[in-house]
Amino acid sequence: MPKNAMLIDVSRCIGCRACQVSCKQWNRLPAVKSSFAGSYENPSGLSSATWRYVRFRETVEKGEIRWRFLSFGCMHCTNAPCVAVCPVPGALIRRDDGTVYLDEQKCTGCKYCISACPFDVPHYDDAKGKVYKCNLCADRTGNGLQPACAKTCPPEAIKYGNRESLIKLAKTDGKKIYGENDLGGLSVMYVLQESPSYYGLPERPALPFATALWKDIIKPLGYLGVGATVAAIILHYLIIGPKRYKGKEGG
Amino acid sequence: MAMIERHNPKERAVHSIHAISFIILLLTGIGLYSKSFFGITKIFGGVDWSRFFHHWAGVVFIITVFLIYFQWKDEASVFDEDDKEWFRVFGGYLGKGVKVPPSGKFNAGQKVFFKMIFYAGVLFGITGIIMWIPQILSIPKFIVQLTYILHDMILIGLVMGVLTHVYLGTIANPGTISSLLTGQVDEQWARHHHEKWYKAMKKGK
CATH class of the missing domain: 3.30.70.20 (Alpha-Beta Plaits)
Structure with missing residues:
Protein backbone atom coordinates (compact mmCIF):
# COMPACT_ATOMS: atom_id res chain seq x y z
CA MET A 1 0.00 0.00 0.00
CA ALA A 80 -1.36 1.15 -12.45
CA PRO A 81 -2.29 -0.25 -15.90
CA CYS A 82 -0.38 2.62 -17.55
CA VAL A 83 2.83 1.61 -15.78
CA ALA A 84 2.26 -2.02 -16.78
CA VAL A 85 2.03 -1.21 -20.49
CA CYS A 86 4.64 1.55 -20.78
CA PRO A 87 7.51 0.14 -22.89
CA VAL A 88 10.09 2.80 -22.04
CA PRO A 89 12.09 2.07 -18.87
CA GLY A 90 11.61 4.91 -16.42
CA ALA A 91 9.06 6.86 -18.47
CA LEU A 92 6.11 5.91 -16.26
CA ILE A 93 6.97 4.67 -12.82
CA ARG A 94 5.20 3.91 -9.62
CA ARG A 95 6.88 5.54 -6.64
CA ASP A 96 6.82 4.23 -3.08
CA ASP A 97 5.13 7.38 -1.81
CA GLY A 98 2.11 6.56 -4.00
CA THR A 99 2.83 8.73 -7.03
CA VAL A 100 2.54 7.40 -10.58
CA TYR A 101 5.18 9.57 -12.16
CA LEU A 102 5.35 10.33 -15.88
CA ASP A 103 8.78 11.54 -16.99
CA GLU A 104 8.26 13.92 -19.90
CA GLN A 105 11.91 13.59 -20.97
CA LYS A 106 11.65 9.83 -21.39
CA CYS A 107 8.12 9.52 -22.81
CA THR A 108 8.20 8.63 -26.51
CA GLY A 109 4.50 9.21 -27.12
CA CYS A 110 3.52 5.66 -28.03
CA LYS A 111 0.11 6.15 -26.33
CA TYR A 112 -0.05 2.64 -24.85
CA CYS A 113 -0.90 4.19 -21.45
CA ILE A 114 -3.83 6.10 -22.94
CA SER A 115 -5.56 2.91 -24.01
CA ALA A 116 -4.81 1.12 -20.73
CA GLY A 200 -18.38 9.20 -14.76
CA LEU A 201 -16.10 7.01 -12.64
CA PRO A 202 -15.92 3.24 -13.18
CA GLU A 203 -17.86 1.39 -10.46
CA ARG A 204 -15.05 -1.10 -10.06
CA PRO A 205 -11.89 0.23 -11.70
CA ALA A 206 -9.69 -2.56 -13.01
CA LEU A 207 -7.05 -3.41 -15.57
CA PRO A 208 -8.91 -3.57 -18.92
CA PHE A 209 -9.41 -7.19 -20.02
CA ALA A 210 -7.87 -6.61 -23.46
CA THR A 211 -4.82 -4.99 -21.86
CA ALA A 212 -4.36 -7.91 -19.46
CA LEU A 213 -4.70 -10.36 -22.36
CA TRP A 214 -2.12 -8.40 -24.33
CA LYS A 215 0.48 -8.10 -21.58
CA ASP A 216 0.05 -11.35 -19.69
CA ILE A 217 -0.98 -13.88 -22.37
CA ILE A 218 -0.09 -12.76 -25.90
CA LYS A 219 3.41 -11.44 -25.21
CA PRO A 220 4.60 -14.50 -23.24
CA LEU A 221 3.06 -16.72 -25.96
CA GLY A 222 5.26 -14.85 -28.43
CA TYR A 223 8.44 -16.00 -26.71
CA LEU A 224 7.07 -19.52 -26.66
CA GLY A 225 6.11 -19.49 -30.36
CA VAL A 226 9.38 -18.00 -31.60
CA GLY A 227 11.41 -20.23 -29.26
CA ALA A 228 9.56 -23.32 -30.49
CA THR A 229 10.19 -22.32 -34.12
CA VAL A 230 13.93 -21.89 -33.55
CA ALA A 231 14.05 -25.21 -31.67
CA ALA A 232 12.15 -26.96 -34.48
CA ILE A 233 14.55 -25.55 -37.09
CA ILE A 234 17.62 -26.70 -35.15
CA LEU A 235 16.13 -30.13 -34.54
CA HIS A 236 15.13 -30.46 -38.19
CA TYR A 237 18.62 -29.56 -39.33
CA LEU A 238 20.25 -32.03 -36.95
CA ILE A 239 17.87 -34.94 -37.38
CA ILE A 240 16.60 -34.73 -40.95
CA GLY A 241 19.05 -32.31 -42.49
CA PRO A 242 19.10 -30.34 -45.75
CA LYS A 243 17.38 -31.50 -48.93
CA ARG A 244 20.21 -32.10 -51.37
CA TYR A 245 19.30 -32.13 -55.03
CA LYS A 246 22.65 -32.91 -56.67
CA GLY A 247 22.99 -36.30 -58.19
CA LYS A 248 19.28 -36.97 -57.90
CA GLU A 249 16.75 -37.26 -60.68
CA GLY A 250 13.25 -35.98 -60.06
CA GLY A 251 11.94 -35.31 -56.60
CA MET B 1 26.39 -26.26 -64.31
CA ALA B 2 23.50 -25.13 -66.49
CA MET B 3 21.57 -22.24 -64.97
CA ILE B 4 18.03 -21.01 -65.49
CA GLU B 5 16.48 -17.66 -64.50
CA ARG B 6 14.03 -18.07 -61.63
CA HIS B 7 13.35 -14.47 -60.60
CA ASN B 8 13.90 -11.42 -62.79
CA PRO B 9 15.59 -8.30 -61.34
CA LYS B 10 12.25 -6.58 -60.65
CA GLU B 11 10.95 -9.53 -58.66
CA ARG B 12 14.15 -9.70 -56.66
CA ALA B 13 14.21 -5.94 -56.02
CA VAL B 14 10.65 -6.01 -54.67
CA HIS B 15 11.42 -9.02 -52.47
CA SER B 16 14.64 -7.41 -51.19
CA ILE B 17 13.03 -4.07 -50.35
CA HIS B 18 10.21 -5.94 -48.63
CA ALA B 19 12.67 -8.06 -46.64
CA ILE B 20 14.81 -5.07 -45.64
CA SER B 21 11.74 -3.12 -44.52
CA PHE B 22 10.70 -6.14 -42.46
CA ILE B 23 14.09 -6.31 -40.75
CA ILE B 24 14.00 -2.56 -40.02
CA LEU B 25 10.46 -2.92 -38.67
CA LEU B 26 11.48 -5.83 -36.48
CA LEU B 27 14.53 -4.05 -35.06
CA THR B 28 12.71 -0.76 -34.48
CA GLY B 29 9.54 -2.35 -33.16
CA ILE B 30 10.94 -5.04 -30.89
CA GLY B 31 12.23 -2.39 -28.49
CA LEU B 32 8.62 -1.53 -27.66
CA TYR B 33 7.50 -5.16 -27.40
CA SER B 34 8.90 -5.50 -23.91
CA LYS B 35 11.04 -3.43 -21.56
CA SER B 36 13.70 -6.16 -21.75
CA PHE B 37 14.25 -5.43 -25.47
CA PHE B 38 14.39 -1.67 -24.99
CA GLY B 39 18.17 -1.57 -25.54
CA ILE B 40 17.64 -2.54 -29.19
CA THR B 41 16.19 0.94 -29.85
CA LYS B 42 19.77 2.27 -29.52
CA ILE B 43 20.62 0.77 -32.95
CA PHE B 44 18.50 3.44 -34.58
CA GLY B 45 19.49 6.26 -32.25
CA GLY B 46 17.00 5.89 -29.44
CA VAL B 47 13.34 5.17 -29.02
CA ASP B 48 12.07 8.32 -30.75
CA TRP B 49 14.09 7.62 -33.91
CA SER B 50 13.13 3.95 -33.74
CA ARG B 51 9.46 4.92 -33.80
CA PHE B 52 10.09 7.32 -36.67
CA PHE B 53 11.79 4.61 -38.76
CA HIS B 54 9.16 2.06 -37.71
CA HIS B 55 6.33 4.20 -39.05
CA TRP B 56 7.93 4.90 -42.42
CA ALA B 57 9.44 1.45 -42.94
CA GLY B 58 5.89 0.28 -42.27
CA VAL B 59 4.63 2.33 -45.20
CA VAL B 60 7.29 0.74 -47.45
CA PHE B 61 6.38 -2.70 -46.09
CA ILE B 62 2.70 -2.30 -46.96
CA ILE B 63 3.42 -1.00 -50.46
CA THR B 64 5.78 -3.92 -51.17
CA VAL B 65 3.24 -6.39 -49.77
CA PHE B 66 0.93 -5.38 -52.59
CA LEU B 67 3.74 -5.39 -55.18
CA ILE B 68 4.63 -8.94 -54.13
CA TYR B 69 1.00 -9.94 -54.28
CA PHE B 70 0.56 -8.68 -57.81
CA GLN B 71 3.88 -10.00 -59.15
CA TRP B 72 3.37 -13.57 -57.93
CA LYS B 73 -0.38 -14.03 -57.52
CA ASP B 74 -0.78 -15.93 -60.83
CA GLU B 75 1.66 -18.62 -59.74
CA ALA B 76 1.21 -18.48 -55.95
CA SER B 77 -2.49 -18.13 -55.31
CA VAL B 78 -3.78 -21.24 -57.10
CA PHE B 79 -3.65 -24.67 -55.49
CA ASP B 80 -3.87 -27.92 -57.51
CA GLU B 81 -4.03 -31.64 -56.74
CA ASP B 82 -0.24 -31.91 -56.45
CA ASP B 83 -0.33 -29.21 -53.79
CA LYS B 84 -2.81 -31.25 -51.75
CA GLU B 85 -0.46 -34.22 -51.99
CA TRP B 86 2.43 -31.90 -51.02
CA PHE B 87 0.62 -31.04 -47.77
CA ARG B 88 -0.09 -34.73 -47.17
CA VAL B 89 3.64 -35.52 -47.18
CA PHE B 90 4.58 -32.17 -45.54
CA GLY B 91 6.70 -31.33 -48.55
CA GLY B 92 8.98 -34.23 -47.70
CA TYR B 93 10.48 -32.25 -44.83
CA LEU B 94 9.55 -34.71 -42.11
CA GLY B 95 11.75 -37.52 -43.31
CA LYS B 96 14.53 -38.52 -45.68
CA GLY B 97 13.83 -39.70 -49.22
CA VAL B 98 10.11 -38.95 -49.09
CA LYS B 99 8.49 -38.84 -52.52
CA VAL B 100 7.27 -35.26 -53.09
CA PRO B 101 4.80 -34.38 -55.87
CA PRO B 102 6.09 -31.97 -58.55
CA SER B 103 5.62 -28.25 -57.92
CA GLY B 104 5.06 -25.28 -60.16
CA LYS B 105 7.01 -22.05 -59.74
CA PHE B 106 6.08 -22.19 -56.05
CA ASN B 107 5.46 -25.23 -53.92
CA ALA B 108 2.40 -25.51 -51.68
CA GLY B 109 4.31 -24.35 -48.61
CA GLN B 110 5.48 -21.23 -50.38
CA LYS B 111 1.92 -20.58 -51.53
CA VAL B 112 0.72 -20.70 -47.94
CA PHE B 113 3.50 -18.33 -46.90
CA PHE B 114 2.52 -16.05 -49.79
CA LYS B 115 -1.05 -15.89 -48.46
CA MET B 116 0.23 -15.37 -44.94
CA ILE B 117 2.48 -12.47 -45.98
CA PHE B 118 -0.40 -10.79 -47.79
CA TYR B 119 -2.99 -11.06 -45.02
CA ALA B 120 -0.44 -10.30 -42.29
CA GLY B 121 0.79 -7.29 -44.25
CA VAL B 122 -2.69 -5.85 -44.72
CA LEU B 123 -3.58 -6.41 -41.04
CA PHE B 124 -0.23 -4.99 -39.96
CA GLY B 125 -1.00 -1.89 -41.98
CA ILE B 126 -4.51 -1.41 -40.58
CA THR B 127 -3.53 -2.01 -36.95
CA GLY B 128 -0.31 -0.05 -37.39
CA ILE B 129 -2.05 3.07 -38.62
CA ILE B 130 -4.54 2.87 -35.73
CA MET B 131 -1.66 2.56 -33.26
CA TRP B 132 0.21 5.40 -34.92
CA ILE B 133 -2.51 8.05 -34.89
CA PRO B 134 -5.48 6.89 -32.73
CA GLN B 135 -6.13 10.45 -31.54
CA ILE B 136 -6.48 11.80 -35.09
CA LEU B 137 -8.79 8.98 -36.16
CA SER B 138 -10.77 9.18 -32.86
CA ILE B 139 -10.67 5.40 -32.52
CA PRO B 140 -12.58 4.03 -29.49
CA LYS B 141 -10.25 2.87 -26.74
CA PHE B 142 -11.47 -0.72 -26.87
CA ILE B 143 -10.55 -0.95 -30.57
CA VAL B 144 -7.09 0.49 -29.85
CA GLN B 145 -6.56 -2.13 -27.14
CA LEU B 146 -7.55 -4.85 -29.64
CA THR B 147 -5.17 -3.52 -32.29
CA TYR B 148 -2.27 -3.91 -29.85
CA ILE B 149 -3.24 -7.56 -29.39
CA LEU B 150 -3.64 -8.11 -33.14
CA HIS B 151 -0.41 -6.32 -34.06
CA ASP B 152 1.51 -8.52 -31.60
CA MET B 153 -0.22 -11.71 -32.74
CA ILE B 154 0.56 -11.00 -36.40
CA LEU B 155 4.13 -10.20 -35.41
CA ILE B 156 4.54 -13.49 -33.56
CA GLY B 157 3.03 -15.51 -36.41
CA LEU B 158 5.08 -13.67 -39.01
CA VAL B 159 8.38 -14.02 -37.15
CA MET B 160 7.69 -17.75 -36.86
CA GLY B 161 6.87 -17.86 -40.57
CA VAL B 162 9.85 -15.78 -41.65
CA LEU B 163 12.30 -17.82 -39.56
CA THR B 164 10.99 -20.94 -41.28
CA HIS B 165 11.08 -19.18 -44.69
CA VAL B 166 14.71 -18.12 -44.21
CA TYR B 167 15.71 -21.58 -43.00
CA LEU B 168 14.04 -23.32 -45.95
CA GLY B 169 15.45 -20.77 -48.39
CA THR B 170 19.03 -21.18 -47.19
CA ILE B 171 20.63 -24.09 -45.34
CA ALA B 172 17.65 -26.46 -45.52
CA ASN B 173 17.66 -26.39 -49.32
CA PRO B 174 21.15 -25.85 -50.74
CA GLY B 175 21.10 -24.00 -54.06
CA THR B 176 17.99 -21.96 -53.25
CA ILE B 177 19.51 -18.69 -52.08
CA SER B 178 20.91 -17.86 -55.54
CA SER B 179 17.33 -17.36 -56.75
CA LEU B 180 17.30 -14.22 -54.58
CA LEU B 181 20.95 -13.17 -54.98
CA THR B 182 21.45 -13.60 -58.73
CA GLY B 183 18.04 -14.79 -59.87
CA GLN B 184 19.70 -17.82 -61.47
CA VAL B 185 19.31 -21.37 -60.23
CA ASP B 186 20.94 -24.64 -61.18
CA GLU B 187 18.76 -26.54 -63.67
CA GLN B 188 19.14 -29.66 -61.60
CA TRP B 189 17.86 -27.73 -58.59
CA ALA B 190 14.92 -26.49 -60.64
CA ARG B 191 14.01 -29.96 -61.82
CA HIS B 192 14.29 -31.34 -58.30
CA HIS B 193 12.30 -28.64 -56.49
CA HIS B 194 9.98 -27.13 -59.10
CA GLU B 195 9.61 -29.76 -61.79
CA LYS B 196 6.42 -28.45 -63.42
CA TRP B 197 7.79 -24.93 -63.59
CA TYR B 198 11.11 -26.19 -64.97
CA LYS B 199 9.38 -28.17 -67.71
CA ALA B 200 7.17 -25.22 -68.62
CA MET B 201 10.22 -22.96 -68.85
CA LYS B 202 12.05 -25.44 -71.06
CA LYS B 203 9.04 -25.87 -73.31
CA GLY B 204 8.68 -22.10 -73.62
CA LYS B 205 12.23 -21.66 -74.86
Missing part, protein backbone atom coordinates in the same frame (compact mmCIF):
# COMPACT_ATOMS: atom_id res chain seq x y z
CA PRO A 2 1.27 3.47 -0.83
CA LYS A 3 2.42 5.74 1.97
CA ASN A 4 0.71 8.95 1.03
CA ALA A 5 -2.56 9.70 -0.64
CA MET A 6 -5.08 12.33 -1.51
CA LEU A 7 -8.64 12.06 -0.25
CA ILE A 8 -11.26 14.21 -1.94
CA ASP A 9 -14.50 14.65 -0.06
CA VAL A 10 -16.85 15.90 -2.78
CA SER A 11 -19.51 16.92 -0.24
CA ARG A 12 -17.16 19.71 0.85
CA CYS A 13 -16.43 20.82 -2.73
CA ILE A 14 -17.92 24.17 -3.69
CA GLY A 15 -16.99 23.96 -7.37
CA CYS A 16 -14.68 26.99 -7.21
CA ARG A 17 -12.09 25.36 -9.48
CA ALA A 18 -9.20 26.69 -7.41
CA CYS A 19 -7.59 23.24 -7.66
CA GLN A 20 -7.82 23.48 -11.44
CA VAL A 21 -6.23 26.91 -11.50
CA SER A 22 -3.48 26.17 -8.98
CA CYS A 23 -2.61 22.99 -10.94
CA LYS A 24 -2.19 25.04 -14.09
CA GLN A 25 -0.24 27.71 -12.26
CA TRP A 26 2.19 25.39 -10.48
CA ASN A 27 2.77 23.14 -13.50
CA ARG A 28 2.89 26.12 -15.90
CA LEU A 29 0.18 24.75 -18.14
CA PRO A 30 -1.38 27.04 -20.73
CA ALA A 31 -5.07 27.88 -20.70
CA VAL A 32 -7.17 25.89 -23.13
CA LYS A 33 -9.65 27.78 -25.28
CA SER A 34 -13.09 26.31 -24.72
CA SER A 35 -16.65 27.04 -25.73
CA PHE A 36 -19.89 27.11 -23.78
CA ALA A 37 -21.70 23.78 -23.97
CA GLY A 38 -24.61 24.38 -21.62
CA SER A 39 -22.69 23.71 -18.42
CA TYR A 40 -20.58 25.66 -15.98
CA GLU A 41 -17.99 22.92 -16.39
CA ASN A 42 -14.96 24.47 -18.08
CA PRO A 43 -12.95 23.05 -19.74
CA SER A 44 -15.01 19.97 -20.52
CA GLY A 45 -12.34 17.44 -19.71
CA LEU A 46 -8.71 16.64 -19.07
CA SER A 47 -6.18 17.31 -21.81
CA SER A 48 -2.42 17.36 -22.22
CA ALA A 49 -2.56 20.90 -20.77
CA THR A 50 -5.25 20.28 -18.15
CA TRP A 51 -4.24 17.77 -15.50
CA ARG A 52 -7.01 18.52 -13.03
CA TYR A 53 -10.46 19.89 -13.64
CA VAL A 54 -13.76 20.01 -11.83
CA ARG A 55 -16.42 17.82 -13.36
CA PHE A 56 -19.87 19.40 -13.00
CA ARG A 57 -23.09 17.43 -12.67
CA GLU A 58 -25.99 19.86 -12.93
CA THR A 59 -29.47 18.38 -12.62
CA VAL A 60 -32.91 19.78 -11.91
CA GLU A 61 -34.89 18.11 -9.14
CA LYS A 62 -38.34 19.34 -8.12
CA GLY A 63 -37.65 22.64 -9.84
CA GLU A 64 -34.41 23.11 -7.95
CA ILE A 65 -30.98 22.98 -9.52
CA ARG A 66 -28.76 20.46 -7.86
CA TRP A 67 -24.98 20.74 -8.17
CA ARG A 68 -22.49 17.96 -7.84
CA PHE A 69 -18.76 18.49 -8.31
CA LEU A 70 -15.85 16.14 -8.77
CA SER A 71 -12.29 17.43 -8.79
CA PHE A 72 -10.76 14.95 -11.20
CA GLY A 73 -7.22 14.04 -12.26
CA CYS A 74 -4.88 11.07 -12.21
CA MET A 75 -5.91 8.48 -9.60
CA HIS A 76 -2.34 7.20 -9.04
CA CYS A 77 -3.21 3.48 -8.84
CA THR A 78 -0.89 1.10 -7.01
CA ASN A 79 -1.18 -1.51 -9.77
CA CYS A 117 -6.03 3.77 -18.26
CA PRO A 118 -9.46 2.87 -16.81
CA PHE A 119 -10.02 6.54 -15.93
CA ASP A 120 -9.07 8.14 -19.29
CA VAL A 121 -6.43 10.28 -17.61
CA PRO A 122 -3.31 10.44 -19.84
CA HIS A 123 -3.61 12.70 -22.87
CA TYR A 124 -1.41 13.00 -25.91
CA ASP A 125 0.00 16.32 -27.02
CA ASP A 126 0.17 16.38 -30.81
CA ALA A 127 2.61 19.28 -30.95
CA LYS A 128 5.05 17.86 -28.40
CA GLY A 129 4.54 14.20 -29.38
CA LYS A 130 4.32 13.14 -25.75
CA VAL A 131 1.74 12.13 -23.18
CA TYR A 132 0.92 14.25 -20.15
CA LYS A 133 -0.90 13.75 -16.87
CA CYS A 134 -0.89 14.77 -13.21
CA ASN A 135 2.30 13.82 -11.35
CA LEU A 136 0.73 14.57 -7.97
CA CYS A 137 3.07 17.58 -7.80
CA ALA A 138 6.03 15.26 -7.23
CA ASP A 139 8.32 18.29 -7.18
CA ARG A 140 6.31 19.68 -4.24
CA THR A 141 5.66 16.49 -2.28
CA GLY A 142 9.32 15.54 -2.67
CA ASN A 143 10.12 18.69 -0.72
CA GLY A 144 7.58 18.17 2.01
CA LEU A 145 4.91 20.37 0.46
CA GLN A 146 1.34 19.45 -0.39
CA PRO A 147 0.20 19.10 -4.03
CA ALA A 148 -0.89 22.49 -5.37
CA CYS A 149 -4.57 21.50 -5.58
CA ALA A 150 -4.70 20.24 -1.98
CA LYS A 151 -2.82 23.28 -0.72
CA THR A 152 -5.18 25.71 -2.40
CA CYS A 153 -8.59 24.04 -1.85
CA PRO A 154 -10.53 26.62 0.22
CA PRO A 155 -13.12 24.25 1.80
CA GLU A 156 -10.42 21.62 2.36
CA ALA A 157 -12.26 19.09 0.25
CA ILE A 158 -8.89 17.86 -1.08
CA LYS A 159 -6.71 16.49 1.69
CA TYR A 160 -3.22 15.12 1.21
CA GLY A 161 -1.29 13.14 3.78
CA ASN A 162 -0.62 9.73 5.24
CA ARG A 163 -2.94 7.27 3.49
CA GLU A 164 -3.82 5.20 6.54
CA SER A 165 -4.76 8.15 8.71
CA LEU A 166 -6.82 9.73 5.92
CA ILE A 167 -8.78 6.50 5.54
CA LYS A 168 -9.18 6.13 9.30
CA LEU A 169 -10.41 9.69 9.68
CA ALA A 170 -13.00 9.29 6.93
CA LYS A 171 -14.18 5.99 8.33
CA THR A 172 -14.65 7.35 11.85
CA ASP A 173 -16.92 9.93 10.24
CA GLY A 174 -18.84 6.99 8.74
CA LYS A 175 -17.91 7.84 5.17
CA LYS A 176 -17.61 5.36 2.31
CA ILE A 177 -14.35 5.56 0.43
CA TYR A 178 -13.95 5.08 -3.32
CA GLY A 179 -10.66 3.50 -4.36
CA GLU A 180 -9.42 2.14 -1.06
CA ASN A 181 -8.58 -1.28 -2.49
CA ASP A 182 -9.19 -1.04 -6.24
CA LEU A 183 -6.16 -1.67 -8.46
CA GLY A 184 -4.11 -2.35 -5.35
CA GLY A 185 -5.37 0.86 -3.76
CA LEU A 186 -5.63 4.27 -5.37
CA SER A 187 -3.51 7.13 -4.12
CA VAL A 188 -6.35 9.49 -4.96
CA MET A 189 -9.54 8.43 -3.20
CA TYR A 190 -12.97 9.94 -3.05
CA VAL A 191 -15.78 10.28 -0.61
CA LEU A 192 -18.72 10.49 -3.00
CA GLN A 193 -22.32 11.63 -2.56
CA GLU A 194 -23.66 9.59 -5.45
CA SER A 195 -22.72 6.33 -7.18
CA PRO A 196 -19.32 6.41 -8.93
CA SER A 197 -20.94 6.14 -12.35
CA TYR A 198 -22.96 9.29 -11.63
CA TYR A 199 -19.64 11.15 -11.74
